Amino acid sequence: MRSSARDWSRLVHPAVVIILTAVVIGIPLWLALVTSAKSQGEANLPDLSLPRVWHLWDNYSQAFTQGRMLWALFGSLLVMVPSVAGVLIFGSLASWVLARRAGRLMAVLYSAAISGIILPPAVVTIVLLLRQLNLASTPIGMMLVYMGMYMSLVIFFVTGFVRTIPVEVEEAARMDGARPLGIFIKVVLPLLRPVIATATILICLYIWNDVFYAFFVLGGGTYSTLPLNLYSVASSNLYQNNWNLVFAYVVLMSLPLVVVFVVAQRRIISGITGGAVK
Structure with a gap:
């Protein structure tokens, strides 16, 4: 039985x-x-x-021509590429320091660094601060917002992965005369490729599909991302009651992400299990 x-x-x-x-x-x-x-x-x-x-x-x-998808694609890439590169560079450096330094201060700093995973960003405060810095409705302001939002995610993944790398590898490079930055670039960074690839794909997915924060930061400006542009054209007379064009825009906008996810899904899973779990 x-x-x-x-x-x-x-x-x-x-x-x-x-x-x-x-x-x-x-x-x-x-x-x-x-x-x-x-x-x-x-x-x-x-x-x-x-x-x-x-x-x-x-x-x-x-949908491609009347919806101005080419200009919106340029806006999405203009915001996404520097944001992903910046958050990976600074997040990986911070993760390396947090993983190799011991003590209560490092534990507190690590907890504060990954707190952004569960704490929601203060949208109103962010917008007011960007206005005071004259960065509202600009790609640079949007990049800084995305870097601040996803820095915690990178630190969480990469710190766990760095702790699995033997310290002896870095000590050997230090004995050969390598400086700290050289050790990170030549020794540690090549070993972080699986988890960096995972973080890159996940952050690209989040930024590519974001419309909420882009609406508050870029709304009313010259530049627009694909989701924000879809919201604009869907609310205008161009796409009013034209659900066939709206769904065509959605399919075209989602196609690059679907291809990337299908190709890299194994790398995503291996990076998460190799870094975050450990």
């Missing part, structure tokens, strides 16, 4: 997971794909059926 019950549970559990995944992820994804290929009349009554007449190319070309 126990053996049959175990065999039954082994069959039921994967089936339940597959069904839940199909319902939670598959249905919204299918709805977005089929709606992006429908006409305006069909898209106003969204359902899971295939379009009677396919308007795939027309909808995607209109």
Whole structure:
């Protein structure tokens, strides 16, 4: 009886997971794909059926050109690339120091550094501070906000990974005359590639999809990111009641992230288990 019950549970559990995944992820994804290929009349009554007449190319070309996706793509890359590079450089250096120094002060600093994972950013304070610094509605202000937000995540991942690296490797380089910065660049940094790749992919996902903080920091400025631009065009007369164009924009905006996640999902999992868990 126990053996049959175990065999039954082994069959039921994967089936339940597959069904839940199909319902939670598959249905919204299918709805977005089929709606992006429908006409305006069909898209106003969204359902899971295939379009009677396919308007795939027309909808995607209109979403790309009329929605100013190229300029918004430039804005997203302009904000994301320096933000990710800056938070990885400074976060990795801080993580190396926190992992190699012992004492109560380092423990307090580490706790304060990773507190940003659970503490929400004070949006109003951030916006007021950026206005006083004349950085509101600028890409530099947005970069600083993202670096401050995701610094805790990088420190959390990288510090745990650095602690798994033997100290003897650094001591050997120090005996050969290497300075601290040279030890980090030539010895420690190459060993951090798995966890840095994981942090890079996760932060890119967060920044690419962010519309909340971009709305408060970049709203009303010259530059715009893809999600913020989608909010703008969807609220204007251009996309009013044109749900086919909205979903076409969403699919085009999400396509790079889907490709990156599918290609790098194993590296994401290995980096998390190799750094954060340890």
